[in-house]
Amino acid sequence: MIVLQAMVDGLSLGALYALIAVGYTVVYGIIQLINFAHGEVFMVGAFGSMTVWLLVPGQQLGLWMLPIMLIGGMVASVAIALLMERVAYRPLRNSPRLAPLITAIGVSVFLQEFVRLFYGRIPGFPDAKANVTFPTIEGVTGTAIKLGGLDIDRPTIFTLAALIVCTVFLYLFVNKSRIGRAMQATSQDPDTARLMGINVDRIIMIAFAVGAVLAAIAGTAQGMMNTNINFKMGFIAGLKAFSAAVLGGIGNIWGALVGGLVIGVLESLATQVMPHGSAWKDVWAFVVLILILVFRPQGLLGARVVDRA
Amino acid sequence: MTQTATTDAGTPTELEPLLSARQVTMRFGGLVAVDKVDFDVYPGEIMGLIGPNGAGKTTFFNCLTGLYKPTSGRVVFNGALLPPKPGRVVRAGVARTFQNIRLFANMTALENVMVARYCRTSSGPLTSIVRGPKYRREERETEDRATELLDFVGLPEVAGNLARNLSYGDQRRLEIARALATDPKLLLLDEPTAGMNPQETRQAEELIFKIKDRGLAVITIEHDMRFIFNLCDRVLCLVQGRPLVLGTPDQVQSDPRVIEAYIGTGAQEADGQVGRDA
Numbered sequence: 001m002i003v004l005q006a007m008v009d010g011l012s013l014g015a016l017y018a019l020i021a022v023g024y025t026v027v028y029g030i031i032q033l034i035n036f037a038h039g040e041v042f043m044v045g046a047f048g049s050m051t052v053w054l055l056v057p058g059q060q061l062g063l064w065m066l067p068i069m070l071i072g073g074m075v076a077s078v079a080i081a082l083l084m085e086r087v088a089y090r091p092l093r094n095s096p097r098l099a100p101l102i103t104a105i106g107v108s109v110f111l112q113e114f115v116r117l118f119y120g121r122i123p124g125f126p127d128a129k130a131n132v133t134f135p136t137i138e139g140v141t142g143t144a145i146k147l148g149g150l151d152i153d154r155p156t157i158f159t160l161a162a163l164i165v166c167t168v169f170l171y172l173f174v175n176k177s178r179i180g181r182a183m184q185a186t187s188q189d190p191d192t193a194r195l196m197g198i199n200v201d202r203i204i205m206i207a208f209a210v211g212a213v214l215a216a217i218a219g220t221a222q223g224m225m226n227t228n229i230n231f232k233m234g235f236i237a238g239l240k241a242f243s244a245a246v247l248g249g250i251g252n253i254w255g256a257l258v259g260g261l262v263i264g265v266l267e268s269l270a271t272q273v274m275p276h277g278s279a280w281k282d283v284w285a286f287v288v289l290i291l292i293l294v295f296r297p298q299g300l301l302g303a304r305v306v307d308r309a
Numbered sequence: 310m311t312q313t314a315t316t317d318a319g320t321p322t323e324l325e326p327l328l329s330a331r332q333v334t335m336r337f338g339g340l341v342a343v344d345k346v347d348f349d350v351y352p353g354e355i356m357g358l359i360g361p362n363g364a365g366k367t368t369f370f371n372c373l374t375g376l377y378k379p380t381s382g383r384v385v386f387n388g389a390l391l392p393p394k395p396g397r398v399v400r401a402g403v404a405r406t407f408q409n410i411r412l413f414a415n416m417t418a419l420e421n422v423m424v425a426r427y428c429r430t431s432s433g434p435l436t437s438i439v440r441g442p443k444y445r446r447e448e449r450e451t452e453d454r455a456t457e458l459l460d461f462v463g464l465p466e467v468a469g470n471l472a473r474n475l476s477y478g479d480q481r482r483l484e485i486a487r488a489l490a491t492d493p494k495l496l497l498l499d500e501p502t503a504g505m506n507p508q509e510t511r512q513a514e515e516l517i518f519k520i521k522d523r524g525l526a527v528i529t530i531e532h533d534m535r536f537i538f539n540l541c542d543r544v545l546c547l548v549q550g551r552p553l554v555l556g557t558p559d560q561v562q563s564d565p566r567v568i569e570a571y572i573g574t575g576a577q578e579a580d581g582q583v584g585r586d587a
Contacts, residue, residue, distance in 0.1 A: 169438060177437035177444075178430055178451070185413045185424045192411040195374060197399035197428025197491055206434050 005150055006272040007265055012156035012225070014264020015163040017285075019218035020241035021248070021256035022170070023211025029187045029251040030207045032097070036104040037084055038211060039238015040111035041077045045216030046229040047115060047128070048076025053135045054125060063139040066158075066220075073216035080111065081212035082205055090201070108235075116231040131230045134223035141224050155224040162217050167257060170210075174253060179206060187251070236282060240267075243289035249299025258300060263288055325388070327352045327526050328373070328403075328495055333382035335368050335550075342368040344550040345382065350495065355521055356528045357541035357558070361571055365550035366530045367408055370497050373528075374398050374405050387494060400428050404493035406484040408500045408530070414473035418464060418483050421472050422455035425490035455490060462486040462516060478509040485516065496520060498529040502536055514540055538562055546570065 023038045052072025053065060088107050092100045120127030136142065140158040144151040174180040185193040186203045194200050222237065223229045244263045248255025267284045271277040292299065326349035335343040343365040350356050358366050371377040373384060375391065375398035384391040386401055404425075413421050430451060436444045459468050462482040467475055472483060481501060488496055501517070502510045510533065517527055517540055531537050537544060538558040546553045546561055548570045554561050561567055 172440075173434075173437055176448075178427060178432050178448070179434050179437050181416070181420055181424045182427050184416055184420075188413045188415060189411060191376075192407070192413070193424075194395045195376065195399065195405065196425045196487065197396050198424070199396050209434070 001149055002272060003269065006268045008150055008152055008156065009272070010265030010268030011261060012153065012159050012264070013268055014244075014261035015159040016218050016221055016225070016237070016260070017241045017244045017264050018163055018257045018260025019159075019166060019214045019221070020237060021244040021260045022166075022214050022253055024242050024245040025248070025250055025253055025256040026183075026207045026211050027204075028245070029253070030183065030190075030204055031089075031093070033089060033100050034104065034242070034250075035084075035089075035208075035211075036101070036238070036242075037088075037107035037111060038081075038215065039234030039236075039241070040108050041081050041084075041212050041234070042215040042219045042222075042237060042241075043115065043229070043231065043234030044080045044111065044219070045073040045077035045212070046134075046219030046223045046233065047119060047132075048216060049073035049220040050132060050134060050223065050229060051076070051125070059135070061135060061138050063137060065135070066137050066140060069135075069137075070217060070220055073220050074213050077212035077216035077219070078209045081208040081215075085205060085208045090204075108238075112231050112235070119231070128231050131228040133228050134226070136227065137224065141227070153225070155221060158224065159218075159221040162221060163257070166214055166217065170253060173210070179203070183207060240282075240285040243285040247288055247292050247299055249301045252299065252301050255299050255301035262300075324351050326350060326385075327354075328384065328386045330373070330384045331382055333369070333372055333379045333384060335365070335372055335377055336380040342550050343372060343379070343547075346545075346547070346550075346552050348545060348552070348555075350526050350528060352494070352526055353521060353524055354526050354543065355517065355541045356526070357537040357544035358528060358530045358547065359532070359534070359537055359544060359561075359567075360547035360553070363549075364547040366547055367499055368550075369547065370405060370499055370528075370530065373497060374403055396428065399491050399493075402492070402494035403497065404488035404491045404495075405497035406481070406488050406499055406501060408503065410477075410480045410484060412472040412480055412483060412487070415471060417469050417471055418459060418475065418479075418486075419452070419455050419468040421483060422458050422486050422490045423451050425487045426451045426454060429492055455486075458486040458489050459483075461489070461519070463512070478505055478512075481505065481509075481513070482516065485520075489520070493525060495526045495528070498527060498531075500530050500532065502531060502533055510536055534562075 020038065020042050023041065024035060027033055027035045049069035049072050052069050056065065084107050088103050089100050092103060115128055119125055120129065126132045140154050142154055144153045174183060182193065182198045182203050185196065186198060186200055190200050222233065240263060241260065244259035245256045247262060248259030263285050266288065267281065270284045271281050328350045330346055330348040333343055333346045334341065346369060360366055368377065372379045375393055375395040378393050386403060392398055392401065413424060430447050432444045432447050456468065459465055462485055464479055464482055464486065467479060472480065475483060502513050505513065514536060520527060541558055543556065544558050544561040545555045546567050553570060554564045554567055
């Protein structure tokens with residue numbers, strides 16, 4: 001039973017990692033950049049939905065607030081992601097690979113500090129130097145649902161449902177739409193794509209935006225799971241999601257989803273089943289990362305690029 | 310013979326050129342790859358571009374497609390200066406194929422052609438998610454058009470195959486279908502028959518004539534002289550980036566300078582066998 005319970009918790013955690021991991025992998029698939037600031041996009045998403053909640057008067061907790069918060073989170077994440085692409089990465093498009101990578105780390109630190117220092121300065125907003133309590137929205141937070149001896153947390157249901165919906169949309173978007181085809185083409189051969197009339201800059205922006213949308217959903221989900229958010233929540237979650245993307249095969253969207261779930265379940269199993277497991281909670285994702293880099297660097301589903309996406 | 314341009318308006322000689330290059334020069338550091346090339350192409354004309362390896366033919370193509378910005382000189386297409394960005398050149402109506410096949414290897418033949426419709430369609434990311442009626446109509450039109458083009462180049466039965474699994478000749482034809490999907494007025498073919506057997510070459514010839522019948526102008530780079538002289542209305546021979554001879558196939562074929570450029574001085578061969586292996 002404890003194993004089964006751990007699996008359920010792990011799936012929820014994994015869905016979270018998967019949603020974030022897509023952002024790493026989509027961007028990598030198109031421009032071969034590991035956007036280490038993507039964890040901060042996730043964090044900004046959480047703060048975005050928090051902000052919207054604060055702006056709606058009366059501390060509303062009805063379920064109807066959830067879509068509004070999600071949209072708020074998405075707007076914040078997408079704005080930040082597009083801004084960092086435009087300001088920090090595009091000028092470095094043709095420089096050596098190391099330059100944008102280091103820039104990404106700089107952007108990451110900048111965003112963390114920016115939120116830490118300035119969020120609380122907005123009148124009526126909580127200080128973000130410590131944990132900020134996340135609103136407990138009815139229906140998706142609160143007492144767990146009992147199902148034959150298993151406790152299924154309500155945020156778990158939300159996160160898994162979000163993952164499923166996102167997967168369906170991603171599939172349709174990448175494989176069955178004009179923009180998706182252009183993304184695949186760009187990832188396989190940007191120069192030729194350009195010569196076929198594809199606006200590669202625009203495709204890159206869309207890749208960043210897609211990752212940001214999913215990261216915002218993940219950020220909101222994490223807020224509800226942990227009942228609080230903070231400025232450095234994106235750091236470790238981002239690194240784990242990155243490991244998930246590598247596990248699945250970086251550049252491969254479906255790989256990121258699978259990798260996220262695998263890492264989530266593994267982490268949860270190891271934490272709950274092993275004695276003193278929780279002390280080692282943050283280790284497992286990186287053990288997996290090292291093992292996969294040594295034994296199967298192309299990842300579970302292979303494919304260095306978005307390829308069959 | 311010089312101007313067999315067959316459009317509905319006016320006598321051929323009064324036609325405005327579709328593309329005109331004036332003094333186009335491309336320099337890479339000290340190397341002058343293309344040196345003051347003047348060049349006109351009229352609507353509905355097939356133009357050949359020949360020259361020994363390294364003569365600057367592909368570089369010249371790159372100048373015509375926005376991949377390179379010529380160091381000096383200018384290219385006017387369809388009455389306007391050629392924009393400096395490949396994407397905008399495609400939109401203006403210039404499409405090309407490549408010397409080394411550059412298909413999107415992991416997409417199907419049909420998808421490869423559909424991708425090229427990108428510049429003629431408009432649905433954005435949000436429409437792609439919402440999938441309204443306009444989006445669905447556009448997707449259907451894109452697919453119909455792609456299917457029609459695969460038919461046109463003779464590949465109807467491989468639509469669902471990944472591009473990388475197609476035979477070499479089929480890949481070449483798929484590249485042409487993909488280029489046509491951008492609705493060009495001018496098609497640039499970079500060695501369309503390289504590596505083809507004689508039968509495939511003949512099919513390629515037929516295909517290019519069919520493309521011309523659609524009213525497109527074609528410029529083709531090729532080393533197979535029989536192919537060039539069968540196909541082209543006019544031929545330009547480049548040597549070391551400089552235009553050597555421009556004229557009808559007959560003129561170029563019998564020009565001693567062309568033969569010299571290909572097989573060196575002292576050669577007496579002048580009967581059109583100017584070496585496909587040159």
